[in-house]
Amino acid sequence: MTHATETLILGLLAGGVYALLASGLTLIFGVMGIINVAQGALLVLAGLLTFELWRRLGLDPIAAAVVTTPLMFAVGWAIYRLFVARIRTAPVSMGVLLMFALAITIEGAMGLVWKNVFRSVTPGYFSQSFHLGALFFPKAQVFGCLAAAVVLAGLWLLLTRTWAGRAIRAASQNPQGSALVGVDIRGVAALTFAIGVATTGAGGSILSVLYTLFPASHYLWISRLLGIVVLGGMGSLPGAVTGALILGVAEAFTATYVSTRWATVVFYVVILAILLVRPQGLMGSRLRGDVVT
Amino acid sequence: MKGVTGLRRAAIALGGLALVAYPLVRLDDAYGQSVLIFAFLLAVMAGGWNIMAGFTGYVSIGQSAFLGIGAYTVALLSLRTGLSPLLLAPVGGVAAALVAAVLGATVMRAREHAFVIITIALLFLFQTLALNLEGITGGSNGLTLPLPTWDRDIQNLPFYYAMLALLALSVLLSWWIRRTKFGMGLIAIREDEDKAAAIGVRTPAYKVLSFVASAVLIGVAGGVYAYFLTFIDPRGMFDILASVQLVLAALVGGRGTIWGPVLGAFAVVPLNEVTNNLAAAEGLHLFAFGLALGAVVMFLPHGLIPTVQAWWERRHERQVPWERRRPATTVERAATAAEPGRALLEVDGLAKRFGGVAAVDVCSFAVREGGLTGLIGPNGSGKTTTFNLVTGMVRCDSGSIRFDGRRVDRMLPWERAHLGLGRTFQVTRLFPRMTVLENLVAPLRRFSWPNLAADAVGGPEAQRAEELLDLVGLLPLAAHPAGQLSFGQQKLAELAQVLMLEPRLVLLDEPAGGVNPGMIQRIAELILELNRRGITFLIVEHNMPMVLELCDPILVMARGRVIAEGPPGAIQRDPVVLDAYLGEGWGTTSAPVEV
Numbered sequence: 001m002t003h004a005t006e007t008l009i010l011g012l013l014a015g016g017v018y019a020l021l022a023s024g025l026t027l028i029f030g031v032m033g034i035i036n037v038a039q040g041a042l043l044v045l046a047g048l049l050t051f052e053l054w055r056r057l058g059l060d061p062i063a064a065a066v067v068t069t070p071l072m073f074a075v076g077w078a079i080y081r082l083f084v085a086r087i088r089t090a091p092v093s094m095g096v097l098l099m100f101a102l103a104i105t106i107e108g109a110m111g112l113v114w115k116n117v118f119r120s121v122t123p124g125y126f127s128q129s130f131h132l133g134a135l136f137f138p139k140a141q142v143f144g145c146l147a148a149a150v151v152l153a154g155l156w157l158l159l160t161r162t163w164a165g166r167a168i169r170a171a172s173q174n175p176q177g178s179a180l181v182g183v184d185i186r187g188v189a190a191l192t193f194a195i196g197v198a199t200t201g202a203g204g205s206i207l208s209v210l211y212t213l214f215p216a217s218h219y220l221w222i223s224r225l226l227g228i229v230v231l232g233g234m235g236s237l238p239g240a241v242t243g244a245l246i247l248g249v250a251e252a253f254t255a256t257y258v259s260t261r262w263a264t265v266v267f268y269v270v271i272l273a274i275l276l277v278r279p280q281g282l283m284g285s286r287l288r289g290d291v292v293t
Numbered sequence: 294m295k296g297v298t299g300l301r302r303a304a305i306a307l308g309g310l311a312l313v314a315y316p317l318v319r320l321d322d323a324y325g326q327s328v329l330i331f332a333f334l335l336a337v338m339a340g341g342w343n344i345m346a347g348f349t350g351y352v353s354i355g356q357s358a359f360l361g362i363g364a365y366t367v368a369l370l371s372l373r374t375g376l377s378p379l380l381l382a383p384v385g386g387v388a389a390a391l392v393a394a395v396l397g398a399t400v401m402r403a404r405e406h407a408f409v410i411i412t413i414a415l416l417f418l419f420q421t422l423a424l425n426l427e428g429i430t431g432g433s434n435g436l437t438l439p440l441p442t443w444d445r446d447i448q449n450l451p452f453y454y455a456m457l458a459l460l461a462l463s464v465l466l467s468w469w470i471r472r473t474k475f476g477m478g479l480i481a482i483r484e485d486e487d488k489a490a491a492i493g494v495r496t497p498a499y500k501v502l503s504f505v506a507s508a509v510l511i512g513v514a515g516g517v518y519a520y521f522l523t524f525i526d527p528r529g530m531f532d533i534l535a536s537v538q539l540v541l542a543a544l545v546g547g548r549g550t551i552w553g554p555v556l557g558a559f560a561v562v563p564l565n566e567v568t569n570n571l572a573a574a575e576g577l578h579l580f581a582f583g584l585a586l587g588a589v590v591m592f593l594p595h596g597l598i599p600t601v602q603a604w605w606e607r608r609h610e611r612q613v614p615w616e617r618r619r620p621a622t623t624v625e626r627a628a629t630a631a632e633p634g635r636a637l638l639e640v641d642g643l644a645k646r647f648g649g650v651a652a653v654d655v656c657s658f659a660v661r662e663g664g665l666t667g668l669i670g671p672n673g674s675g676k677t678t679t680f681n682l683v684t685g686m687v688r689c690d691s692g693s694i695r696f697d698g699r700r701v702d703r704m705l706p707w708e709r710a711h712l713g714l715g716r717t718f719q720v721t722r723l724f725p726r727m728t729v730l731e732n733l734v735a736p737l738r739r740f741s742w743p744n745l746a747a748d749a750v751g752g753p754e755a756q757r758a759e760e761l762l763d764l765v766g767l768l769p770l771a772a773h774p775a776g777q778l779s780f781g782q783q784k785l786a787e788l789a790q791v792l793m794l795e796p797r798l799v800l801l802d803e804p805a806g807g808v809n810p811g812m813i814q815r816i817a818e819l820i821l822e823l824n825r826r827g828i829t830f831l832i833v834e835h836n837m838p839m840v841l842e843l844c845d846p847i848l849v850m851a852r853g854r855v856i857a858e859g860p861p862g863a864i865q866r867d868p869v870v871l872d873a874y875l876g877e878g879w880g881t882t883s884a885p886v887e888v
Contacts (some may be wrong), residue, residue: 105583111576176304
């Protein structure tokens with residue numbers, strides 16, 4: 001029983017981090033209709049940058065989010081201006097292929113800079129745990145989840161309490177309508193994309209303490225994130241949080257009671273099952289598709 | 294144009310001959326042969342991807358999964374049975390086709406976004422299975438196949454010719470698909486899937502078949518390639534980089550063309566060789582291919598062949614002899630409209646809600662056979678939603694729809710089309726990149742397997758299409774892409790397209806909307822003419838003079854239900870109708886509606 005409780009809480013802690021990681025993906029999809037399959041590669045990139053900050057400057061990896069978040073915001077802005085904005089009128093499939101190309105390019109660049117070596121960030125608390133009765137929780141896992149919750153709360157406030165956030169939500173629901181009432185759609189799209197990518201900054205920093213990083217691991221991450229977003233409902237932020245918690249727990253139980261090697265299969269199976277049975281996910285809304293726009 | 298075709302044929306024949314002769318001339322050039330073997334493999338994979346992504350419009354980025362499925366199937370069978378992998382290679386194709394069929398059948402509901410995600414998940418799922426099922430696949434240690442039994446001097450030749458044969462087959466398959474009814478259906482799905490269903494294309498069957506066609510040869514090639522490598526492992530066989538390369542090849546050459554994937558494969562292989570040999574670091578390889586794919590998506594999205602074609606056509610533009618003339622009215626007026634008979638379409642208690650909005654709210658009406666029934670009502674009264682419910686593009690929540698006495702409300706759109714229920718759209722939905730003639734032969738009266746293999750344009754159908762084009766006065770534009778027609782011409786072409794279904798009832802959604810007055814007159818005459826020939830019409834229209842002149846009876850919808858029905862004169866004076874259009878209080882003046 002203790003074992004199961006510990007697994008459950010560890011799963012929730014991992015799910016909290018996943019929620020932050022998936023928030024950017026779902027935000028970008030919700031507003032722009034783009035599946036940013038490069039999100040995983042950007043995440044690993046931010047993690048490796050954190051690794052350098054920690055190794056060279058001795059910066060605490062989770063605190064490094066203060067540096068990596070604005071940095072990835074700028075990267076996101078640049079990606080939007082240089083690439084995404086230029087193919088806005090192209091079919092959806094071309095957008096996916098472009099982001100796919102970006103993911104491969106980033107993976108290649110990371111391989112050139114950091115080689116195909118496993119990197120892990122090991123601050124002082126890396127191997128320490130909190131004790132709660134008979135239960136043990138790694139400190140890194142707890143700190144990571146807390147940091148993710150803080151950033152997510154910030155993102156939520158930004159989206160619901162500011163004009164920029166309102167413009168983003170308006171644009172996600174009706175781009176043409178928003179343009180008519182004075183929302184600068186292109187500016188909003190750039191901002192959304194930049195914010196979405198900025199989440200990989202904080203996310204990657206938190207990730208670096210919890211998981212080993214290597215260039216090709218971005219496939220694993222994008223698979224996890226797609227599973228979460230599909231389960232929660234593509235484009236829904238509360239859905240992403242719910243999906244992340246559910247899948248975090250499901251993965252933890254599979255890893256504990258079956259095998260770590262089968263844990264990732266959970267995400268692939270969820271993707272296939274959800275898209276077949278309930279394509280709109282748990283919290284996505286099924287909108288009428290018959291209106292000519 | 295003839296000279297160009299001849300030139301192209303000569304180039305293809307010459308290229309084919311050179312590839313056949315190459316290993317015989319340079320027998321010792323093992324390196325050159327293996328580079329070419331890889332080029333052929335890439336062309337086969339790109340060709341497969343092109344059937345799904347180029348023809349049908351569903352982009353997959355996990356296509357290389359079928360290579361792994363073929364390779365593992367053949368390797369495992371060969372190790373168990375001792376048979377040569379070359380003999381077993383077709384079984385690899387069967388395995389790939391089976392997986393594609395199962396997957397295709399399950400992803401039928403998935404559209405663009407979902408499909409892409411599913412293909413990624415598929416690739417990694419199979420990779421993980423190959424890694425984890427160690428007892429069967431050897432896990433990350435991979436599988437070693439027996440060495441070829443033939444003379445070492447000709448080591449590569451059987452692989453070379455087997456792969457070249459597969460390449461030839463792949464081109465033939467694409468060419469054959471493109472010229473059949475099947476291929477026409479796929480293109481229709483790519484251009485507008487809902488519209489394709491509305492004109493009788495049984496879209497799920499087409500999608501599954503195209504998925505199978507795109508996988509089968511890749512599976513066979515996987516078996517041959519596994520033997521060529523003599524060693525396979527999960528990361529090498531379910532490799533995302535292979536997906537990048539095949540997508541790049543198909544895009545560079547030209548998505549949706551027949552030779553594009555082949556041309557693209559030969560363009561991509563040098564990049565592969567250069568980056569492979571330049572540096573040991575795998576990073577450079579990925580970096581180069583990522584950049585190349587990104588550059589092609591951004592700067593050459595249509596690919597080489599279509600870009601060159603478009604340039605050539607711009608240089609050699611041909612003027613179409615265009616004469617303004619009225620549609621042919623061949624049938625004499627003596628044949629008066631048949632007396633409206635029994636109810637052909639009966640709608641009873643139909644309802645559809647979108648969230649809190651009741652778009653259609655317990656709507657009941659009947660359309661009599663042989664009549665010209667009008668359906669009017671203020672904007673938002675539910676006319677178009679009613680059309681969508683009747684044709685099956687949207688499913689109703691409750692109520693029943695009977696067509697010719699049969700319940701159709703649970704039928705799928707193409708099934709209703711096969712019964713003779715056709716429609717046009719408020720904003721025309723022709724397939725813009727098909728020619729006008731192709732648009733006309735795309736509708737299907739029924740689904741049959743042999744018919745899939747029939748010529749896309751030809752036979753009595755093509756003749757009938759030309760007659761209909763002549764009737765609507767568009768014959769001179771038959772060879773033009775439909776997207777280039779004016780809006781009014783598109784309305785006429787779409788009407789002709791629906792007529793190809795030999796429909797008994799046609800629903801016209803604002804046939805005169807956004808069309809110039811001269812064209813409105815032509816369209817009205819055409820509707821009368823077709824009605825005289827026995828087609829029943831239900832017409833949604835805001836042009837009141839046209840409705841009042843053309844239709845009898847007229848149905849009036851408001852707030853999702855039919856509130857009045859009657860001949861034009863009565864409808865014009867009906868206080869309930871005036872209320873609906875002009876608001877409460879207007880009914881008392883009982884002035885005729887003049888809109």
